[in-house]
Amino acid sequence: MLRPLLFLFLTASAFAAEISFSRQIAPVLIDQCVECHRGGKAKGSYRLDTVELMFKAGDSKAVPVVAGKPDESELYRLMATTEEDDRMPKKADALPEKEMKLIRDWIASGARLDVADKKASLSSIVPEKEKAQAPEKYPRPLPVTALALNPAADTLACSGYLEVTLWDAATGRLKARLGGMPERILALAWMREDQLAVAGGVPGRAGEVWLVNPAKPTERRRLVSARDCVLAMAASPDGKLLACGGADNQLRCFELPSGKLKWQSEPHADWIMGMAFSPDSQHIATGSRDRTAKRIDALTGEIEATFTQHTCAVLSVAFSPDSNDVISGDVEGEIRRWDREGEGKKDTTMRPGGRTEVLALGFLDPSTPVTALGNGAVVSVDVKTRRAKDKITRHEDRANVLLIQRSGETTRLISGCHDGRVRVSEMGKAEPVLQFMASPGW
Template sequence: MNYTLSAMLVLVCLAGQSALGAEPTVSFRKDVAPILLENCLACHGAKKAEGGYRVDSYSELRKAGDSGEIPIAEDPKDPSELLRRIACEDEFERMPPESDPLAAEQVSLVEKWIAEGAKFDGDKPEQELALVIPPSTYAAPPEKYAHAVPITAVTFSPDGQQVVVGGYHELTVWKADDATLVRRISNLGQRIFALSFAPDGKTLAVGCGEPGKSGEVRLIDFASGEVKGVIARTHDVVLDVAFRPGAPEIAVAAADSSLRIINTETLQEVRTIASHADWVNAVAWSDDGSILVSGSRDKSAKVYNAATGELLASYQGHGSAVRGVSVLPDNTQVASVGADGKLHRWQVADAKKVAEVPLGSEGQKIVRVGTELFVPCVGQRLVRINLADNKITQDYKGHSDWVLTVAQQPGEASERLLASGSFNGELRLWKTGDATPVHSWIAKP
């Protein structure tokens, strides 16, 4: 068949219009999984599977429950029990029970998805729904806070001129010399629990999430404030992060009891360490990156071979939740603090305690600078401990609420400032050497 040039152009245009006008296919990740997560998971998850039926992953969604009815038929023309139960008018059979029915638009989406073959467009069919759904783009935080947010994470910018503070769905950045708010970095999880700059000083890792619902690490380009990547997504908050010296890896501690190692160049998971039985509150590398230590609400601190993930030691001496950990300079000992109000110093080789320092109240995440430790405490104080004699050499007092986090300014040791944040939203800057307060303010817009 011969076509003139003009006729061929008309055919091409019509084909393009047809393609443009075609309805998009329904995505399991973007369209169906959020519906299941919001309306079905409470009764049909791994922990509670009413009728023996689960929807917590795509692979489970396709399996029949106790009734034996096929939830999603292989042939779209055959009946699918899932669709029947969410679309039926009988309130005793309709899902979700004892609740409003799904909106017509939601039922229509599920119906169309099944008609199109009920395809999975994620990476792993067995992955949890919360992790299959694309990362959220969070709404902008309020222009002004009605109430202060507890400060659970703080750090200095690599040049030491700014203090970065965790806020509500954002970071607030303040000038260190006069406490002026200079900018805000948004599109972050609800609560910020951990901050760590990559060795190059350009990327800031933000451990965040919504308690009991979601958690993740967002990698931020600090210069622009843009999100470069979202890693280590989980169904509960991320509580600590730490970059590995000498390798493009980051350790991520989360409230789902996991410890994950992520390659920050590929954004792929290197390994998951499931050694703890409860929240992993804190994580730290040795100075040479050869060993890794974690502390957990399960009352233990554990040491691992960084290259293999092999468990090297498990310390059980606290008898209560462990909140902060640090590998000491020679890699043979670890310091840990927690709810028992003491700093424990113990050996990696045999997990035996060699020293103990009373703190007077629960200790939080440890910051180690050389042979000194800085420990924030809920007893409204921050303490400095000399590892040479295991004694408190400075007591930084002045906060009127629990001190939850601390960071030290980069630069000359004699001139460095300390930043400490407390439960009532107060941020304090101190002269490190003599515990003199420099600035104090409530860090809220």
């Protein structure tokens, strides 16, 4: 009888010792704990967003993880307690029994770490899950939710399903497909020929930001692994910074080309829906579902001004060419202009399309805003009459995204529609100079 019992004991011990921190424990902590225990928002001064900090006590001074002793480990004790006022995570259901046992067994087996860099963030050490493949041919056109033009202005990156598609900017011919990307791609930024940023995720489940070399797609790096979608992203004109935000209310700023996190903050109480860098690369503007827009110092993440005069969700933002003012557009069709202090400019409330969403914003010149609207129109705005000035093009569905391309005396607007169509319009010409369906197989 002794030998079978000894065999079972040794087998159980070996099983517990094989628990992988990066593959099994870190994903649970990211999903259940990191949101309330990270830089800038560490409840009880205890942080779980890096491997090193996870082992350091917070205000309670209780040791979070005591190798071999789960019942003396504060991290496990607060997860396992039946006292609802003490139990973690707060204001949420208790961890499933399977996850609780996994954490207990990991600590009991010695709390081993299969991590090379203990200063690394938890999100960066979790191995990438194998993604599903994009369809060879799309069964129907996919809405265009993001566009980016490369520095040479000859290739257009477009959102796809689990991929980014690359198109010849002159002919609309498909050039390449970059697979292994987020399921939904909601923002793109092309900083250098060898560096394209891709943001998106799965609503309510995951958010991602990747840096990828379009010429060598295997050269890629994941910058963000979040609990919810990344909805907005912008790169600084000088190519040194990349900022992103989304449905987890987080604003993150990375140094380029390294991809190192520079700072992270939570400037809004709800989703970050729109984002823009100032032309001088010193400031970031954000728009949120919390009905505010903000001006933020790009170097520090400090809030410089808050605009509070919208009465509904703010979807889009853009800086004036001199970097002084910001225009912000909302879900009910209103565009407001405001200054460095967050004060609205007098008599500058614009309604170029009636009560339809202002989905994208920019400037054709210092005195002429341009916008893409929920009714499909892409129009310039007369700031004196505060109405639409010139109709540049009209899509059959929502005009989700807008790029402005300047080359010498020529200005082109590239717009992406919910029906899957991309149009390139040239100022002064009545018809688009190029249009194509940005879905492989169509």
